[in-house]
Amino acid sequence: MPLGFIGAGKLAGSVIRGLLRVKFCEPPDIIASQPIDDLRAALHEETGIRVTVGNDEVVDSAEIIFLGVKPTFVLPVITELGASLEGKLVVSLAAGIRLARMEAIANARFLRVMTNIPSAIGRGASALTAGSRTSDEDVARVLQIFRAVGAVVRIEEAQIDAVTALAGSGPAFVYTVIEALAAGGVKAGLPPDIALTLATQTVLGASQLAAESDASPDELRRMVITPGGTTAAGLAAMDRLGTSSGLIAAVEAATARGREMAGG
Numbered sequence: 001m002p003l004g005f006i007g008a009g010k011l012a013g014s015v016i017r018g019l020l021r022v023k024f025c026e027p028p029d030i031i032a033s034q035p036i037d038d039l040r041a042a043l044h045e046e047t048g049i050r051v052t053v054g055n056d057e058v059v060d061s062a063e064i065i066f067l068g069v070k071p072t073f074v075l076p077v078i079t080e081l082g083a084s085l086e087g088k089l090v091v092s093l094a095a096g097i098r099l100a101r102m103e104a105i106a107n108a109r110f111l112r113v114m115t116n117i118p119s120a121i122g123r124g125a126s127a128l129t130a131g132s133r134t135s136d137e138d139v140a141r142v143l144q145i146f147r148a149v150g151a152v153v154r155i156e157e158a159q160i161d162a163v164t165a166l167a168g169s170g171p172a173f174v175y176t177v178i179e180a181l182a183a184g185g186v187k188a189g190l191p192p193d194i195a196l197t198l199a200t201q202t203v204l205g206a207s208q209l210a211a212e213s214d215a216s217p218d219e220l221r222r223m224v225i226t227p228g229g230t231t232a233a234g235l236a237a238m239d240r241l242g243t244s245s246g247l248i249a250a251v252e253a254a255t256a257r258g259r260e261m262a263g264g
Contacts, residue, residue, distance in 0.1 A: 001141070004062025005032035006055045006077060008043055011093055012068025014120035018149035020047055022122045031061045059084045064141065067092040071261060078105045089138050095164045096261025099131040099157055109133045111142055114163045115149075116171050124150030125167040129157040161262065165254030173250050178203050
């Protein structure tokens, strides 16, 4: 199926790279618009996909269209394209722009998907919510695309701001954890490169085990703890400083900001 991306920044670019990496499609199957000359040339050189200046060329060439522009540009782009979107299957990747607002402008079959940048390596976390004009077949096709680049769940639109915070913003929170673990290793006497390697692999391994195990995170954590041992001492320090509370607050703050962007 020909796929078109209006805007190919960090998030949309991650989806493109992931689809090509897992061989869901080939470069000739994807077209993207990128108005900046240097970025347009670089994207084509890296991926081999067709990259154009005009959004209308993407609409004319693609069977499924992804809106990968920043939230502030979503409605203007839909307005600009107008009647050319008639009957098209359009997937918005933007935070904060509700389906009803998009459907009020163009008679397209709109869906929203919130995903994240690990989609680039086939490890994305995505959630889909469908608009009022989409069919079961439309939903199945888009789910198939995002299953190719990671895990995907179907949600109600009222839940998407929480998904934006947890999955969309979540990688930044995890990178902060990796950075802090590595800094702790350096402070304890490790060279920076070794500390970063160990911190990154520890988070990767712990995440993979959590994904593959039937045990809960709490049960897995207890497997590492020895009463009075090093892990217990470290967790006690985290509790004193409110590490868990800080992460919860980060998700809450990001969710609140998403709701503000949506106007409520």
